[in-house]
Amino acid sequence: MGKIKLKKSPPHIDMTPMVDLFCLLLIFFILTARFIPQEAVAVDTPSSVSNKISPDRHIITLTVAKDNKVFFNVDNGVDTSEHLRGNILRAMAYQYQMKFTPEEVEKFEGLQNFSLPMSGMKAFINAESNEERDAMHSGIPMDSTDNQLLYWIRFARNYYNDFEVALKGDRDADYVQIKKVIDILQDNNINKFNLTTNLEEVDIEFDNI
């Protein structure tokens, strides 16, 4: 009797459905991903127990760095068709009698936070590299004679009324400076805003009190 020969072949697992699924998930995650924008200054935020998540669109971010410099940032809206940054820059340019070419406005939309007076804005936009730009942050004028920060916030809110405000201060920033920024916010009738913090857990034992 001849032995029954078993057909030896490597087992075939059909991976096509898996690949399909991966493909779909990958596309989903790529489309929904929002990268952390590169910031001009590193800020070490204080921690709190609050676990409210910051909105990621339509938000004005005021960063107060360690050296008390205030950085202004505003996002460009849900998609590129909103051109929020560009419109705010145009309003500012009108206020300070400056002219920006459409190319400059478009370039500004792609930039991140800044801390410089309007007079330096043209050079900032046309700078060759980000390193060059980093050296330009000399601070936004925010005293009573020339309060540019007030106008940035005002025009941002004029253009899009539901802008939320996030105040992102460094641990070691002076409260006096933060207070100044809060005063400017209140001058713009913004009495509700968010303080960006790190999440930290606390436990309190019932018996201890």
Added chain:
Amino acid sequence: MAEVVQKEGGGKPKGKRRSKRLSAHIDMTPMVDLFCLLLTFFMLTTSMSKPKVMEIVLPEKEDPKEPTKQPEVDSAKALNIILIGDDKVLWYNGLANPAKPPLPRMHETDFSDDGIRQVLLQRNKDLFTKIEQMKSDVVTGKIELHRDSVDAQRKRFMRQDKAGPVVLIKAYEGVKYKNIVDILDEMSITNIALYALIDINDVEKKMVADYMASQGGIAASNK
């Protein structure tokens, strides 16, 4: 192994002799590997990048032309906290009124677990236990409450509360932002219903200066 196996043309070839078609095997393993890696990368980066925020609401700024009357704070309920920088806190009960001496005594503490938090918990014991009890009841399932309602319930308890203190937070010179967030955080940890961030007045400035002078004397003698 992932392969795409092309089926050979069905049926017998008619007439013409066809060369036997080799099925094309495409090895999909590298592609799957790459997908897997990218997928992991995107999944991790999306969930981690959400910053957390703490919401604060301030009272509307006063119009200097028509000043509104400041609400009177009951002296028995008032708890004053003065931040003096370096993670140190001074606190005193009641209101400092130079017309009615003596001025209240200052106590020094810090932001550790046994520091200002204990002071606040002692004063706010009823409300704190009520809210924390409610929260733990929700966790253990004793009471059915939707997650969103927990916060609303907490706010309701706070509005009803009559016994808790009114905390007045003031900042002396040289205070860092971290301490402000710390103290606001303590307010939410200890479920304080009423608190306000206000400017320090001259009487308190003097009280702090006096206190520091007296402490400075002790510190110097210790050295």
